[in-house]
Amino acid sequence: MSLIWLTLLLSAHLAECVPEKQKRSALNQLTRTLLRKYDCGVRPVHNWTSPTVIYIDLILQSVLDVDGKTQSITTSIWYRQIWTDEFLVWDPEEFDGINEISLSSDAIWIPDVIVSEFVDEGKSLPIPYVYVNSSGSVKYYRPMQVVLACSLEMYAFPFDKQNCSLTFRSWLHSVKEIDLALWRSAEAIANDKREFMNDGEWELLSIPSSYWQIRQDDTSYAHIQFNVLIRRRPLLYVVGLLIPSIFLMLVDVTSFYLPLSSGTRIAFKISILLGYTLFRVNLTDELPATAVNTPLIGVFFAVCMAMLMLSLIKSILVVKLLHHSEKEARQMSVSACLLDKYGSAAHSFTESALTSVRTLDRINGADYEFDASLEEDLLSLNEIPEVPSGLEWLLQELVSLHLAFSQEDSESSAQAEWLALCSKLDCFLFRFYLLVLASYAATLLMLWASWSFA
Structure with missing residues (x-):
């Protein structure tokens, strides 16, 4: 009998030493219960005629890039989807008061809501879980970096505004199966700038939203569109390009205030043109590239270069006219007559002297009257067959000097008048240049102002 009691005591002691088998946690039991007979390929409604309403919310975090050449915009957004899954409902009291759990997004039904303007998905972090509460409400939160196709208007760069849209719709399901709605009010979404990084190049104006249905093949599809209105901050481009x-x-x-006769105006203007060309080449990457139209700032640079070319051509024309007059004056100078006189006889000297007198009369007939007796003396000298004596040679020299000084005075007077005429022409062209430049600047400012304050 004692042996039996000893065996029972030993068995009880060994039973106490063996650990009790742990029960599954309430969270694990709830997950297994919800997903045991769940089919992720079936829309989660008990009545198939009732649509599943997908509530959408959007918060813009930043504008990363705006590419005018490819007509695309890269944005970082916080995107939320909320819907009711009728197959994921439980009583919290049966599972230790658990009211909300996280489930794998691959294990449950996810709506096929896409962005119509979607071009490429950037460096978005995958979020493999969704939150589900006891009433069946599913919350699907995703931070996304997306590249969107957008019709960019770069004409008013750098004072431009852009309007890019994000249109959410179901790819396959009609409005009878999946309907869309806003999680928050349209006013709250439009004025929500709390998460936007407002220190970059772009300033967020608002995000208006709208809902509509489009009919295709006798079937209606729900759409929700968010319009992202942004404006560029132009200070960087004004300081780096325009100024x-x-x-x-x-x-x-x-x-233009450099003297015409100095000869440095053309060289100075060529230096300015070369400097402007180098400036444009270095800043080519800063300008937006579009294949449809030319931005206004591109027109600005092209017209500025055209104005510099016009200024250079005008200066070349005026200087050419000025030096053309000096060349003619040199051809009409008396120095050629004096050289002919020293190397020829009295006959050739008299002919050159008469030619100089006639030329002088043609140039300045009103200011200078040649003495007729002097011409008779020259003709009488021509009739002397032998070599002139000392007095006759001295007379010829005096007549030559008189003609030379008279011709020089006449040339100086004509040159002064021509210089005054060229100066008046230069002043007229300069005023015309200023008028064209002022008109262009006023037109450009009006266009930029109209785009900036629109």
Whole structure:
């Protein structure tokens, strides 16, 4: 009998030493219960005629890139989808008061809501879980970096505004199966800028939203569109592009005050043109590239270069006219007559002297009257067959000097009048240049102002 009691005591002690088998946790039991007979390929409604309403919310975090050449915009958004899954409902009291759990997004039904303007998915972090509460509400939150196709208007760069849309729709399901709605009010979404990184190049104006249905093949599809309205901050481009160009144009305008006869105006204007060309080449990457139309700033740079070319051509024309007059004056000078006189006889000297007198009469017939007796003396000298004596030679020298000084005075007077005429022409062209430049600047400012304050 004692042996039996000893065996029972030993068995009880060994039973106490063996650990009790642990029960599954309430969370594990709830997950297994919900997903045991769940089919992720079936829309989660008990009545197939009732649509599943997908509530959508959007928060814009930043604008990463705007590419005018490819007509695309890269944005970072926080995207939320909320819907009711009628197959994921439980009583919290049966599972230790658990009211919300996270489930794998691959294990449950996910709506096929896409963005119509979607081009490429950027560096978005995958979120493999969704939150489900006891009433069957599913919350699917995703941070996304997306590249969207957008019709960019770069004409008013750098004072441009852009309107890019994100249109959410179901790819296959009609409105009878999947309907869309806003999780928050349209006003709250439009004015929500709390998460936007407002220190970059772009400023967020608003995000208006709208809902509509489009009918295709006798079937209606629900759409929700968010319009992202952004405006570029132009300070960087004004300081880096516009102001240096304006400075170069002002330097070109002041170069008109250089004297025409100095010969440095053309070289100075060529230096300005070369400097402006180098400036444009270095800043080519800063300008937007579009294949449809030319931005207004591109027109600005092209017209500025055209104005510099026009200024250079005008200066070349005026200087050419001025030096053309000097060349003619040299051809009509008396020095050629004096050289002929020293190397020829009295006959050739008299002919050159008469030619100089007639030329002088043609140039300045009103200011200078040649004495007729002097011409008779020259003709009488021509009749002397032998070599002139000392007095006759001295007379010829005096007549030659008189003609030379008279011709020089006449040339100086004509040159002064021609210089005054060229100066008046230069002043007229300069005023015309200023008028064209002012008209262009006023037109450009009006266009930019109309786009900036629109």
